[in-house]
Amino acid sequence: MKVARDTVVTLHYTLTDDSGEVLDSSAGGEPLGYLHGHGNIIPGLEKALEGNSAGFQSVVTISAAEGYGEKNPGAIFDAPRKHFPADMPLAPGGRVQTQGDHGPVTLTIVKVTDDSVTLDGNHPLAGKTLHFDVEIVDVRDASSEELAHGHVHGHGGHHH
Ligand code: ZN
DSSP states (O other), X not given: OOXXXXXXXXXXXXXXXXXXXXXXXXXXXXXXXXXXXXXXSOHHHHHHHTTXXXXXXXXXXXXXXXXXXXXXXXXXXXXXXXXXXXXXOOOTTOEEEEEETTEEEEEEEXXXXXXXXXXXXXXXXXXXXXXXXXXEEEEEEOOHHHHHHTSOBSTTSBOO
């Protein structure tokens, strides 16, 4: 069976950046399952998997535009230090959660001074070229329930 819209793809992946540093990997764990053609994974990876079958293995390079997007300078801003609890550990590279218009948003701390904290609302992988070492484990038809929900159930997917 080939990867196409409305199929469920199960795959193992290792994601590295340009320097070869591993950012994320399913190796040694459960493979990732996703519903193809529903924007559940980045567009560049969907494109690379489209039309392939179980056993397909490749290293795919994906530009930021086809990945998590370019970094938006407008999403980097300063917040007053006093808005954060005094005992809250704040260090560059750390993450803070805040309530956005569409649910919780994770911000990355860029810089901390006595008066202000510089925060970055971009996705941590925005602006990065991504290298995916992927192997398709399984391709199957999605159930009608999965199609209605827009995501995968069971193994490697949502449990509810
Ligand atoms: Zn569901």
